[in-house]
Amino acid sequence: MLIIGATSEIAYETGKLFAAERAWLFLVGRHPEKLAAVADDLQVRGAGRVEIFSLDLTELDRHQELLAKATEALGGLDAVLIAHGTLPNQRACEQSVPDTMKEFATNCLSVISLVTLLANYCEQQRYGSIAVITSVAGDRGRRSNYVYGAAKGAVDLFLQGVRSRLANAGVSVITIKPGFVDTPMTAALPKNALFASAHAVGKGIYKAMLRPKDVVYLPWFWRWIMAIVKVVPESLFKRMSL
Secondary structure, eight states, X not given: OEEETTTSHHHHHHHHHHHHTTOEEEEEXXXXXXXXXXXHHHHHTXXXXXXXXXXXXXXXXXXXXXXXXXXXXXXXXXXXXXOOOOOOXXXXXXXXXXXXXXXXXXXXXXXXXXXXXXXHHHHHHTOEEEEEEOOGGGGSOOTTTHHHHHHHHHHHHHHHHHHHHHGGGTEEEEEEEEOOEESGGGTTXXXXXXOEXXXXXXXXXXXHHXXXXXXEEESTTHHHHHHHHHHSOHHHHTTSOO
């Protein structure tokens, strides 16, 4: 299994569950020290093998190298979890084209690049599972986070097409849509009853990858919350302070 963004809390919690199944893991992230610590922990938890690869995922020209390293180290790939991303400062992005493009590079373009390469790999071998963490924010553009939401929404649409393309190849493409999750990325946000733990979301991803579905909202109630949000008329929605 390849885990991209492996030092994130959600990816780490998911990785622990696969480690307990003695999975072989290839971990990718920006910070080698953090990666090494996560690798050591997952090894202790039972992973059959753990390898690491440090990379800034906005370096798109190195994604093919990443895939080659992973397949060489593990002898192939059965499953992939793409879990990297950043939560931008919406106000700052509104005032800065470079800031906005930077967030799109991380949250959208890097994911599309990786999925393109992984889709080709899995299509050729005729099996595999590609799970990608997006967000409920991608379901509708809200004034409070539309830069983040637009990036995630573009990934959602891309995954729909890839899922359809790979359906006859025996490859599952799973869109994971968490709501609010209590992680370091959301540390500055005020917490409420809608926040889930990283452990709960990681467990949900683990289950979704074992019994693949097309789209999974985590926790489950976000499917119904967003179903309501999506049908609010635009004339009313634009006046809501969301």
